[in-house]
Amino acid sequence: MIMRRASFLIIVVALALLPVLWPDPYLLSVVAAAGIMIIAAISLNLLLGFTGQLSLGHAAFFGIGAYTSALLSLGFDVDLGFSSPLVVEPKPVWVAFAGGIVMASLFGWLLGKVAFRVRGAYFVIVTISFAQVMRMVALNWVDLTEGPMALVSIPPLSLWVPGDGVVRLVSKAATYWLVLAAGVLAYVIVANLVRSRIGRAAIALRENEVLAKSIGIPVTRCLIVFSVLSAGIAGAAGGLYAHTVRIIDPDVFLFIYTITMVIMVVAGGKGTLAGPVVGGLIFGLLPEVLRGMVAPEVQWMIYGALMILILLFMPKGIVPAFGRVLKRRKISVRRRPSASQGASS
Amino acid sequence: MLIKPLYAMLLGGALLASQAQADxxxxxxxxxxxxxxxxxxxxxxxxxxxxxxxxxxxxxxxxxxxxxxxxxxxxxxxxxxxxxxxxxxxxxxxxxxxxxxxxxxxxxxxxxxxxxxxxxxxxxxxxxxxxxxxxxxxxxxxxTSMMEAQAFAKQLSSFTPAIKKVDFLSVNNDWGLGAAGAFKEVLESKGIEVGRSEIIAPDATDLSAQLAAIKNSGSDTIIVTSGVEQLTLAIRQAAEQGIKQRLITTGGSFPEPLVKNPGPKGYVSTHLLFFSPWTADQALHxxxxxxxxxxxxxxxxxxxxxxxxxxxxxxxxxxxxxxxxxxxxxxxxxxxxxxxxxxxxxxxxxxxxxxxxxxxxxxxxxxxxxxxxxxxxxxxxx
Amino acid sequence: MDQFLQHLVNGTVLGATYALLGIGLTLIFGIMKVVNFAHGELYAFGAYVAYALVSLLQMDYFVALVLAAGLGLLLGAAIEFLLLRRCRLENIDEVMLIMIGVMIIMQNAELLAWGGVAKVVPTPFPQESIIVGGIYLSPTRLFVLGAAIVLLLAFYLVIERSRLGLAMRATFQDEDAARIVGVNVSRIYTLTFGLGSSLAAITGALLAPVFVVTPTMGDLASLKAFAIVILGGLGNIRGAALGGFALALIEEFGAAYISTAYRDAIGFLVILVVMIARPQGLFAAKERVG
CATH class of the missing domain: 3.40.50.2300 (Response regulator)
Structure with missing residues (x-):
């Protein structure tokens, strides 16, 4: 346990030092962009990895978080059919950011209530439809969301720094640290959750739902808790996206974003804590590595092919596969001396 | 965690390669x-x-x-x-x-x-x-869409019979909605009545419902804003459904597939272009x-x-x-x-x-x- | 109201093609439990086959239709044989993701091969519409309607009357039992996937002269097919046929009398409502959840 904590801290410190050791702004911006998707992937892993439910509408929570946070920070007025329109003044950015998380969690609860009545392919299709309906709302409720004209000039997040006062987090290094901090927080929350009572209950449920039910695990309640937390973290990732890219349009709800998150989780290893991080780094940085090497269409084809190959030959993901290799090596190292002992005695 | 330095190296390598090129x-x-x-x-x-x-x-x-x-x-x-x-x-x-x-x-x-x-x-x-x-x-x-609408308004007199009432068929994106808004504003200021405004999803292929809805709206002109594919579909489907209104497209897109594979005979459509290769001799330069x-x-x-x-x-x-x-x-x-x-x-x-x-x-x-x-x-x- | 009949005719023609798309997808799901995300790409594939044969090689359109169906069958069978057979269909999620990978590859291969510019397939029929009682219908669309109905009937006969159909239905009901009575289940899988793909490809080829052919055309087709299949109940073939007509008519009248902006959202709203109220689909008698 102490070993694990120590290595976790070392990795975090090493990552935090990246902007100092390698102050290349392009590298930082690419890693920060990948980092936001990794946070989303970590949140998806809660559902996909630990409860075994394949949600293909996860971009919806990302988008809800992004839109809510952006709209609260910009302020809006919208006519809901009452006598006077609802007017919301611009809120401080962090309040807006928290609002995005709350709103995404609410939708997580709502979708959990509806979608967990069905399983398997039905669940998948309900979640896809949910994201598509959200996209249609963002696209067509022009009074609120500006529709396809996009929300622009979204303010960046800011931080009070002793001595400097309130600083807008716009520099590459600041954005990177912001995303890193959020990522570490998400990781720690997920790690603690899955080791808790309810986390163990969820894993039991994933392994055998009927059995889990029979030993008295409140299956639906457990799934909804995971859905709410998962949606909340995805909403936070969406908020980070909104305040760093500073423009959002209904395309944040696109299916391809969900696919990106899913492939990060599956490639890295669903149900492992490090899986989404490793998968996220690979699939988040892959487009940058391929950029300029091959035609854009071919980049996508490589992406698809890699996805299929991983699923066919490493269906459990990279982290468990490497874990096995490491374990095997350890075991064989340990065995050898005992074998020689046997020979000598 | 091995992965990260590896990618950083790859990225860095590409970085050096591009910088190595002389200026x-x-x-x-x-x-x-x-x-x-x-x-x-x-x-x-x-x-x-x-x-x-x-x-x-x-x-x-x-x-x-x-x-x-x-x-x-x-x-x-x-x-x-x-x-x-x-x-x-x-x-x-x-x-x-x-x-x-x-x-x-x-x-x-x-x-x-x-x-x-x-x-x-x-x-x-x-x-x-x-x-x-x-x-x-x-x-x-x-x-901008507004500049296009104003330029169009200057040429209103070249349409006979005159334009009295228009409907809009617009693709649901920043461009389609922006153009519809600008054209509405300008045409209304010229005393032209604005009727229905129908919207099409950017990936829609069947526009028959929208067209049938406009067909008997009492307008004489439909202003269509969308990309090449949807303009092609809109014109072909409008002709198939016997739409009588004059059809004008905006935004500089041209339904080029109709040049080789024209729709029903005799159907005329009008297009606002920023460059017309068919009439290039009339370009300014x-x-x-x-x-x-x-x-x-x-x-x-x-x-x-x-x-x-x-x-x-x-x-x-x-x-x-x-x-x-x-x-x-x-x-x-x-x-x-x-x-x-x-x-x-x-x-x-x-x-x-x-x-x-x-x-x-x-x-x-x-x-x-x-x-x-x-x-x-x-x-x-x- | 004056356009009511016109909307009805438009919706029916569209519905026939939706039904073809839907039964292909539902067949594959019913027998193999595979949610085929690449279904729309096979539809696009069929359309590109029609384009290549008719527009580039000046081949007869009707021959091209048959070839599109045949090539769709081969491609579908190849996908099943090369990819799905390997993962033994145990994990429904894995298979779904593999099919998403196939979708990404196919769509971008089309973009690479043909470019993003829309392609037009000339119709062999006259362009001028047939006008009956103020209702306009182009001869091409009339042919599409007729062909779709013939295909639906033919498909029904294959499933209900042929030996192959019997083996498919047996596999559908109980895979292990089918194996015991001597059905070659892996061959049935390959044939099922091929047949479903073939239906998607011929739908694409049928609609190529009605619409235009683009690399992204499969996205919309996939989404519609999902809505249809949910409406009819996953794996329910008759339900999918009815679901196709139902979705097309809902869309057409929804667009005409409610809002055109939400036309393509209607399908998803239908999915959500059906899932909440009647997860087994509108036309299924049997509970199918879980």
Missing amino acids: DTIKIGVSQPLTGSVAASGTYVTNGARLAVEHINGEGGVLGKPLELVIEDNKSNPREAVNTAEKLILRDKVPVMMGAWGSTFTLATMPKLEEYGIPMVVETASSSKVTTSGNPWVFRISP PQIAGAYMDAWEAKDYPFPGLTEGFRGYDAILTIAEAIRVAGKAEPEAIRDALWKVKLAGVNGDIAFHKEGPEGRESGQNTPNIYIIQLQDGEVSAL
Whole structure:
């Protein structure tokens, strides 16, 4: 346990030092962009990895978080059919950011209530439809969301720094640290959750739902808790996206974003804590590595092919596969001396 | 955790490789949608840009150096547009950019221009927000929807019978809705009645429900704004459903498939274009338009792409001229020079006037608009 | 109201093609439990085959239709044989993701091969519409309607009357039992996937002269097919046929009398409502959840 904590801290410190050791702004911006998707992937892993439910509408929570946070920070007025329109003044950015998380969690609860009545392919299709309906709302409720004209000039997040006062987090290094901090927080929350009572209950449920039910695990309640937390973290990732890219349009709800998150989780290893991080780094940085090497269409084809190959030959993901290799090596190292002992005695 | 340093090395390697190239060319960054929903148009614009570079380099380049395009795909997506801009500016160190086709892609890119101080010539985007949001690094050669509507209003008298009531059929994106809004405002100010406004999803193929809804609305004209595919479908399906209204398309897109495969006989549609290769002799500078068309043909690019490719061609001519005026390929100097640029392009004369909040104005050009008609695969000027 | 019949006719023609798309997808799901995300790409594949044969090779349109169906069958069978057979269909999620990978590859291969510019397939029929009582219908669409109905009937006969159909239905009901009575289940899988793909490809080829052919056309087709299949109940073939007509008519009248902006959202709203109220689909008698 102490070993694990120590290595976790070392990795975090090493990552935090990246902007100092390698102050290349392009590298930082690419890693920060990948980092936001990794946070989303970590949140998806809660559902996909630990409860075994394949949600293909996860971009919806990302988008809800992004839109809510952006709209609260910009302020809006919208006519809901009452006598006077609802007017919301611009809120401080962090309040807006928290609002995005709350709103995404609410939708997580709502979708959990509806979608967990069905399983398997039905669940998948309900979640896809949910994201598509959200996209249609963002696209067509022009009074609120500006529709396809996009929300622009979204303010960046800011931080009070002793001595400097309130600083807008716009520099590459600041954005990177912001995303890193959020990522570490998400990781720690997920790690603690899955080791808790309810986390163990969820894993039991994933392994055998009927059995889990029979030993008295409140299956639906457990799934909804995971859905709410998962949606909340995805909403936070969406908020980070909104305040760093500073423009959002209904395309944040696109299916391809969900696919990106899913492939990060599956490639890295669903149900492992490090899986989404490793998968996220690979699939988040892959487009940058391929950029300029091959035609854009071919980049996508490589992406698809890699996805299929991983699923066919490493269906459990990279982290468990490497874990096995490491374990095997350890075991064989340990065995050898005992074998020689046997020979000598 | 092994993975990360590995990728950092790969990225770093690519970084060094691109820096290792000597500064014997002048780089221009191009951000266009080469995959995704609007890939076709983005590819045409990029091809136009390539031709302009070949043309300029053929005449000895600029300031004694050849131009070099660094082309990046923004994947028809604002987030990728931001990544693309950062890649072009930070990794390739381009002093000037052209892009990013759509208004949302362009708006997403604009904060980056300001952050790094890089000017960009905008070649397609039509939203007024691009030049009114106070970004002094943006120079647009394409018209806004409002400019297009006003230019159209000046030519209202050339339509007989006169336009009295219009309906709208608009694609559900920034461009379609923006154009419908601008045309409504201008036409209403001219005393023309505005009727129904129907919306089509960008990927929709069957428009029969919308068309049947408009059919008996009592209007005499339908103004359609969408891309090439949907214009083709709208015109063919309007003819099939016996729509009697005059059909006018906006935004410079042209339903080119109908030239080779015309719909029902006798059906006439009207199109607002920014360049019409069929009537190129009537362009303001026929010799420049001719050179562009010859180069396009020599490459065997599809003929109808000419209506979009000129955007890239004109944008690169503009950038090259600005570099020449600036006397050096540095971002700030190029920006200052863009204000002084006066040149002849395929569309017409290019020069920028100021728009947006005082002190932070963006540049906007006043392009020309051509009205043409299409019947049985034949194109004629109105 | 004056356009009511016109909307009805438009919706019916569209519905016939939706039904073809839907039964292909539902067949594959019913027998193999595979949610085929690449279904729309096979539809696009069929359309590109029609384009290549008719527009480029000047081949007869009707021959091209048959070839599109045949090539769709081969491609579908190849996908099943090369990819799905390997993962033994145990994990429904894995298979779904593999099919998403196939979708990404196919769509971008089309973009690479043909470019993003829309392609037009000329119709062999006259362009002028047939007008009956103020209702307009183009001869091409009339042919599409007729062909779709013939295909639906033919498909029904194959499933209900042929030996192959019997083996398929046996596999559908109980895979292990089917194996015991001598059905070659892996061959049935390959044939099922091929047949479903073939239906998607011929639908694409049928609609190619009605619409235009683009690399992204499969996205919309996939989404519609999902809505249809949910409406009819996953794996329910008769339900999918009815679901196709139902979705088309809902869309058509929804667009005409409610809002055109939400036309393509209607399908998803239908999915959500059906899932909440009647997860087994509108036309299924049997509970199918879990």
